[in-house]
Amino acid sequence: MTNVAWSKYQEAIFREVEEGTGHLVVLALAGSGKTKTLEGIVERIPVSKQVLLCAFNNKIKEELKTRIKKSNTEVLTLHQLGYRKLRNIWASAMPRPVETREEFLVAKFVPELAGRETRTTIRKLVSLCKCYVADTQEQIIDIMFSYDCDPVNRAHSPELYAQWVLAILEESRKRSPEITFDDMIYVPAHMKIRTGAYDFVLIDETQDLNVAQIKLSLNAIRPGGRIIAVGDKNQAIYRFRGADENAIPNLIEALHAKVLPLSISYRCPRAVVNHVKRYVPEFEIAPNAIEGLLKKVSEGFMKENWQEGDYVISRVNAPLSSLCLEARKNGIRAVVVGRETGETLKKLIKKSEKETIPELLQWLLTWRDAMVDKLMSSGKEKAVDLVIDKYDNLVALSEDAETIETLIERIDYLFTEPKDGEERLQLMSCHKAKGLENERVWLIDSTFRPDKSDEEKNLYYVGCTRSLENLWLVTLTRQPKEKRERDFTE
Numbered sequence: 001m002t003n004v005a006w007s008k009y010q011e012a013i014f015r016e017v018e019e020g021t022g023h024l025v026v027l028a029l030a031g032s033g034k035t036k037t038l039e040g041i042v043e044r045i046p047v048s049k050q051v052l053l054c055a056f057n058n059k060i061k062e063e064l065k066t067r068i069k070k071s072n073t074e075v076l077t078l079h080q081l082g083y084r085k086l087r088n089i090w091a092s093a094m095p096r097p098v099e100t101r102e103e104f105l106v107a108k109f110v111p112e113l114a115g116r117e118t119r120t121t122i123r124k125l126v127s128l129c130k131c132y133v134a135d136t137q138e139q140i141i142d143i144m145f146s147y148d149c150d151p152v153n154r155a156h157s158p159e160l161y162a163q164w165v166l167a168i169l170e171e172s173r174k175r176s177p178e179i180t181f182d183d184m185i186y187v188p189a190h191m192k193i194r195t196g197a198y199d200f201v202l203i204d205e206t207q208d209l210n211v212a213q214i215k216l217s218l219n220a221i222r223p224g225g226r227i228i229a230v231g232d233k234n235q236a237i238y239r240f241r242g243a244d245e246n247a248i249p250n251l252i253e254a255l256h257a258k259v260l261p262l263s264i265s266y267r268c269p270r271a272v273v274n275h276v277k278r279y280v281p282e283f284e285i286a287p288n289a290i291e292g293l294l295k296k297v298s299e300g301f302m303k304e305n306w307q308e309g310d311y312v313i314s315r316v317n318a319p320l321s322s323l324c325l326e327a328r329k330n331g332i333r334a335v336v337v338g339r340e341t342g343e344t345l346k347k348l349i350k351k352s353e354k355e356t357i358p359e360l361l362q363w364l365l366t367w368r369d370a371m372v373d374k375l376m377s378s379g380k381e382k383a384v385d386l387v388i389d390k391y392d393n394l395v396a397l398s399e400d401a402e403t404i405e406t407l408i409e410r411i412d413y414l415f416t417e418p419k420d421g422e423e424r425l426q427l428m429s430c431h432k433a434k435g436l437e438n439e440r441v442w443l444i445d446s447t448f449r450p451d452k453s454d455e456e457k458n459l460y461y462v463g464c465t466r467s468l469e470n471l472w473l474v475t476l477t478r479q480p481k482e483k484r485e486r487d488f489t490e
Contacts, residue, residue, distance in 0.1 A: 003041070004036075004040070004075045007046060007264055012260055014040055017044050017045065017228070022226070022255075022258055023226055023243070023256070023258070024229070024257055024258050024259075025230075025231075025255075025259050025260075026229070026231075026261075027233065027248070027259060027261050028230050028231065028232055030267065030268065031428070031437070032262040034204075035067065038053065038068070038204065038230065039229070041068055042068050044271070045072070045200055047072045051070070051072055051073040051074065051199065051480070052073075052196055053068065053073055053195065053202045053203055053204065054076065054078055054202065054217050055077050056077070056204055060205070061076065067306065068300070071167070074198075078185055078217065081216060082185050083179070083184040085195045086179065086184065086187060089193070091177045093363065095178060095179035095367040096411075097178075097179060097181060098178040098219065099180055099181065101176070101180050102180045103123065106122055107119070108168075108171070109164050109171070118151070118155075118156065121151070121161075125143065125147070126168050127182055128143050128147055128149065128242050130169070130182045130183070131241075132244075133189050133211055133212050134169075136471075140165050140166065141162050141313055144162070145158075147240075148375070172186065172187065183214055185210075185216055189211075189216050190212075192215075193219065194219055195220040196219075196220035196221070196222075198222060199226070200228065201218075202229075204231075205230075206247055206248055207231040207243070208235075210242045214251065230456045233248045233249070234279075234457075234461050235462055236455075236458055237434065237455065245454075263283065264286050265289075267437055267468060268467060269292020269293075270289050271465055272465065273285045276464050276465060279450055279457050279461055292469050293470040295473065296472075297474055299475065303330075303475075304427055306442060307425065308332060308423040309424070309425070309438075310440040311426050311433065311436070311442065312442045313428055313433045313442070313444065313463045313466060314427070314429060314430070315430055315444070315448045315449075315459055315463070316385070316447055317389055318393045319447060320427040321336060321414060322396035323427055324414050324425075325397070325399075332425050333422075333423070333425065335414065335415075335418055335424050335425075335426060336416075336427045336428070337426050337432045338429065339417060342416075345397070348367075348390060348394065349394070354404065355365075355404060356404065357403065359419055360394075361395065367391075368391040371403065372387060374452055397411060430474065438468060439468045439470060440469070442472045445474055446474070446475045448460045448463065
């Protein structure tokens with residue numbers, strides 16, 4: 001990497017790595033050359049020092065391993081790090097990954113009479129408590145209400161829920177021939193097991209980590225070693241699955257870490273950076289960035305101009321199904337990215353036990369209204385969006401479907417993952433788009449609400465910054481066709 005032209009921010013980071021002594025947090029904005037900077041950091045660490053680079057998932061791990069081949073550097077996911085240590089200390093058990101273990105434990109400790117809905121809620125609550133390494137009734141109840149996992153039907157008390165969760169957590173920590181992926185992180189984090197003695201621990205995608213993952217990372221450093229954490233607090237959008245939305249500021253405070261920026265986007269064109277600066281003022285344009293295109297357009301304009309290979313990104317899933325169906329009817333090969341979303345919709349269909357589309361639609365309407373009433377009366381307004389999204393999605397998918405079987409088949413072929421090298425119009429939620437980039441991006445602007453909260457601002461920022469060149473901000477309408485085809489320019 002001798003001929004690389006580094007920015008002033010990267011040079012400052014490298015100086016701190018070479019000359020500093022404390023911990024470091026790098027605030028790397030979208031497209032700022034984070035992976036390239038990690039390569040530069042590793043290159044500047046003496047070969048006599050042992051380095052652990054913590055990758056967020058297997059895909060990122062494999063990418064990093066192809067780019068970083070220094071002999072003193074080990075690249076692992078946190079699941080691999082935790083599992084390896086557990087196999088060492090549980091040698092006689094040799095635990096094998098089995099996700100059904102969590103379901104088994106819920107069935108063991110939560111009576112069948114409590115009902116399927118209660119067991120599902122408890123399973124979700126157990127997973128969240130593992131993320132936060134919660135081990136007291138007070139902590140569990142706090143998480144319960146924070147994530148809308150409390151007993152909405154009032155048939156059970158929060159204290160009883162916490163009692164069930166504590167029993168499951170205690171059983172999860174016992175030596176066993178089986179282990180869940182959650183427990184690969186949770187058990188060593190709870191037991192405060194030393195997971196290594198590295199001189200440097202580099203943490204990637206810090207904003208997406210939960211409390212247990214951060215504990216696991218910090219337990220891999222030797223006394224006197226250095227933590228270098230890299231992340232973007234503006235891309236913290238995974239709170240719903242237990243990520244610590246304050247992971248970066250909390251880590252800075254806990255480590256008394258020095259903070260350095262990495263603010264220049266080498267991905268986004270000038271037009272996109274200037275648009276995003278309203279929400280992230282520190283976002284900077286690369287000196288050689290193209291102007292790019294930023295344009296407000298109507299739904300009709302998008303449908304006339306989208307093409308295979310484009311991304312269509314929405315804050316919620318509901319609009320994507322009908323848009324994908326329409327694209328397919330017009331001969332465009334299109335998919336909705338997210339197989340698990342399709343599986344969730346099929347489970348709801350199965351739950352209805354209805355045999356015809358009209359019966360299903362009537363049941364869905366009743367289910368939606370009942371769920372919204374229950375959630376609103378319990379003060380769970382955040383969960384209402386998810387209910388309405390599922391309802392709208394299934395209503396859109398049911399259009400022109402003659403039978404329940406036809407509807408299920410439609411879900412199966414719409415909700416999938418495109419194969420490598422396949423040109424498809426890819427429609428996806430903002431969460432699915434994170435980590436991706438494309439020259440042509442259609443952002444369903446009317447589904448976003450960036451001025452409402454930091455979390456909503458982050459979703460909009462992630463959606464906009466997927467664009468390498470063209471970003472169209474689309475307003476969905478249900479007006480007559482001739483009124484929808486007018487386009488608006490910024």
